[in-house]
Amino acid sequence: MGRSPCCEKEHMNKGAWTKEEDERLVSYINSHGEGCWRSLPRAAGLLRCGKSCRLRWINYLRPDLKRGNFTHDEDDLIIKLHSLLGNKWSLIAARLPGRTDNEIKNYWNTHIKRKLLSKGIDPATHRSINEPKIPKSTKTEEDQVVKDVCFVTEDQKQTKNQKRNRNGLVCKEERVEYYPVLVEEEKLCPDLNLELKISPPWQNKKHDQRREREIYTASRFYTENGLECSSDTAKCQTEDSSSISYSSIDISTSSSVGYDFLGLKTRILDFRSLEMK
DNA sequence: AAGATATCCAACCGCGATAAT
DNA sequence: CATTATCGCGGTTGGATATCT
Numbered sequence: 114m115g116r117s118p119c120c121e122k123e124h125m126n127k128g129a130w131t132k133e134e135d136e137r138l139v140s141y142i143n144s145h146g147e148g149c150w151r152s153l154p155r156a157a158g159l160l161r162c163g164k165s166c167r168l169r170w171i172n173y174l175r176p177d178l179k180r181g182n183f184t185h186d187e188d189d190l191i192i193k194l195h196s197l198l199g200n201k202w203s204l205i206a207a208r209l210p211g212r213t214d215n216e217i218k219n220y221w222n223t224h225i226k227r228k229l230l231s232k233g234i235d236p237a238t239h240r241s242i243n244e245p246k247i248p249k250s251t252k253t254e255e256d257q258v259v260k261d262v263c264f265v266t267e268d269q270k271q272t273k274n275q276k277r278n279r280n281g282l283v284c285k286e287e288r289v290e291y292y293p294v295l296v297e298e299e300k301l302c303p304d305l306n307l308e309l310k311i312s313p314p315w316q317n318k319k320h321d322q323r324r325e326r327e328i329y330t331a332s333r334f335y336t337e338n339g340l341e342c343s344s345d346t347a348k349c350q351t352e353d354s355s356s357i358s359y360s361s362i363d364i365s366t367s368s369s370v371g372y373d374f375l376g377l378k379t380r381i382l383d384f385r386s387l388e389m390k
Numbered sequence: 391a392a393g394a395t396a397t398c399c400a401a402c403c404g405c406g407a408t409a410a411t
Numbered sequence: 412c413a414t415t416a417t418c419g420c421g422g423t424t425g426g427a428t429a430t431c432t
Contacts, residue, residue, distance in 0.1 A: 129400075129426085143431075148423075151417060168401065171419095203420060217400050 126160045130169055134159060138166055141175050172215045183220055191225060194305025196239040285380060 126134070141157035147170070150163030159166060187209060194205045202214035202221075209217065221236075229236040233243065249299075 127402080164419090165401080171398070183412080201423065214420075215400075223398060 125162050125165075130173075134161065135174060138170060142174075172213045173201060175213075177211055178213065183212075183224075187212070188225065191221065192239075194228070195221065195225075195236075204389075211359075278357070 137157050150167045154161050202218045207216040226236040235242050280333050
């Protein structure tokens with residue numbers, strides 16, 4: 114026996130939300146808080162499935178949404194993050210306060226793609242359209258080192274039934290190709306040499322406080338002169354010849370923040386401070 | 391002015407990971 | 412341990428609106 118269904122799929126409203134439905138949802142969340150989307154619709158008196166409520170709240174009703182046009186800075190940041198993360202819209206959105214993944218995704222598909230194409234840049238690879246692709250066989254070992262992003266759990270006991278999650282993190286030791294753009298990182302940002310070791314995103318789950326645990330995040334950043342930027346809450350300034358600068362790298366062992374770099378929920382690396390020659 | 395086409399974006403769909411039973 | 416539901420994500424769709432012919 115599994116769980117019991119949260120709601121009947123029939124008799125549910127679909128399509129555009131009415132003003133009244135919005136008001137009910139906002140009012141309910143204001144007084145009871147976010148979460149438990151399963152039971153929310155019934156409790157709030159909405160004929161919607163929880164999934165629909167969650168989407169409506171996150172993408173449209175949340176009070177901290179910025180809305181309005183994207184600024185030039187936001188454009189640049191999205192492009193930089195996309196070149197590093199690919200279509201990981203939720204991760205990109207985590208670095209743009211007040212913007213949702215859906216909003217950024219739409220914006221990318223309708224504006225930025227076109228903008229890049231008009232500049233002769235392939236939006237998928239962030240390389241020049243005319244530039245020939247590098248055949249796999251020509252990759253050097255050094256390319257491989259840059260390409261491989263190693264995700265390693267700090268708890269190797271939990272090897273059973275562990276799979277890669279959607280963020281590309283794996284919960285057992287193995288080397289994975291996280292996103293092909295990283296292969297080209299050396300070419301895009303010749304000064305940027307990232308070697309990342311990232312722990313899985315353990316979080317304080319509401320239903321299982323026992324999973325609260327010490328987080329270990331080891332993220333090592335190098336500048337072209339070999340200066341390693343890593344330590345607990347390290348401030349890493351570049352020195353003259355280095356052309357990558359970090360405003361702040363916060364590598365924390367705290368369980369509250371700083372658990373993963375690619376989760377980008379922390380101040381680990383502010384991409385807005387990245388400058389590429 | 392009217393129809394055709396393009397653009398935008400809210401909402402849906404399907405899937406993987408994970409939690410509950 | 413198996414089964415089934417929920418959550419959260421990325422991809423896609425379709426209706427509303429804008430622009431073009």
